[in-house]
Amino acid sequence: MGETKVHIHEFQEMMRRIYFHRDCERGIAGTYEWLTEEVRELGEALNANEKADLEGEFADVAAWLASLANITGIDLEKATLRKYDKKCPKCGHMPCECTL
Amino acid sequence: MGETKVHIHEFQEMMRRIYFHRDCERGIAGTYEWLTEEVRELGEALNANEKADLEGEFADVAAWLASLANITGIDLEKATLRKYDKKCPKCGHMPCECTL
Numbered sequence: 001m002g003e004t005k006v007h008i009h010e011f012q013e014m015m016r017r018i019y020f021h022r023d024c025e026r027g028i029a030g031t032y033e034w035l036t037e038e039v040r041e042l043g044e045a046l047n048a049n050e051k052a053d054l055e056g057e058f059a060d061v062a063a064w065l066a067s068l069a070n071i072t073g074i075d076l077e078k079a080t081l082r083k084y085d086k087k088c089p090k091c092g093h094m095p096c097e098c099t100l
Numbered sequence: 101m102g103e104t105k106v107h108i109h110e111f112q113e114m115m116r117r118i119y120f121h122r123d124c125e126r127g128i129a130g131t132y133e134w135l136t137e138e139v140r141e142l143g144e145a146l147n148a149n150e151k152a153d154l155e156g157e158f159a160d161v162a163a164w165l166a167s168l169a170n171i172t173g174i175d176l177e178k179a180t181l182r183k184y185d186k187k188c189p190k191c192g193h194m195p196c197e198c199t200l
Contacts, residue, residue, distance in 0.1 A: 004178075004181065005107050005109065005177065006107060006108055006177060006180070006181060007105050007106060007107055007108070008106055008107075008108055008111060008162075009105065011108060011180055011184075014184065014186060014194075015184070017186075017194055017195060018184065018186075018187065018188050018194045018195055018196050019188070019195070019196055020195075021195055021196075022196055022198075028146060029146075032142075032143055032146060035139065036139060036143075039135065039136060039139050042132075042168075043132055043136075046128060046132060046172065051173075051174075054172065054174060055174055055178075055179040055182065055183075056179070056183055058165070058168075058169055058174050058176055058179045058180075059176075059179040059180045059182065059183035059184060060183070061165055062108075062165065062176060062179070062180050063180065063183070063184055065158070065161055065162065065165070068142075068158075069158055072146065072154065073151075074151075074154060074155055074158050076158055076159075076162060077104075077105065077106060078104075078155075079155040079156070079158045079159040079162070080106070080111055080158075080159045080162050080163065081104065081106060082155065082159065083155075083156055083159035083160070083163070084111075084114065084115065084118065084159060084163055086114060086117075086118075087118065088118050088119070094114075094117055094118045095117060095118055095119070095120075095121055096118050096119055096121075096122055098122075
């Protein structure tokens with residue numbers, strides 16, 4: 001294994017280099033469908049409770065989310081930091097103090 | 101806004117500091133359900149094609165994936181790099197050369 005740390009942006013760019021040609025061919029609707037399929041598989045892995053499978057399924061959901069972001073022109077790092085910058089976006093606190 | 105770059109691991113830890121108490125109370129099944137709900141909302145935002153909403157929905161899916169990883173003991177950064185380390189895990193190439 002090479003890197004052991006990666007910025008969200010770097011991960012998204014790595015997904016672009018590996019898959020952008022495929023993601024463009026497939027399009028937004030098809031890529032979104034794959035994301036939902038990967039989320040379904042993550043649910044199955046959670047039920048099976050096999051840690052190795054579970055890790056792979058988390059990786060797949062992250063990868064397909066990055067692919068979808070690439071073909072829709074969203075920077076995931078900017079998006080996450082804009083909404084969750086060391087505080088809950090609803091109550092403004094860390095830890096979150098929202099009333100349930 | 102503070103930081104403009106964040107490692108996947110740092111983002112996951114930030115989600116832990118904001119939401120771990122809530123995520124633990126809700127549990128794995130309930131947190132997974134929220135993730136699927138956020139993916140559904142992302143699908144709606146893709147159809148509506150409103151960039152500001154879309155960015156927020158991508159952030160929400162990333163945040164709930166991190167919350168779910170926190171309560172299941174998965175390190176998202178390790179998981180993604182273990183599977184997608186500068187190559188497609190199926191064909192071993194960057195760009196991916198898998199036959200469809």
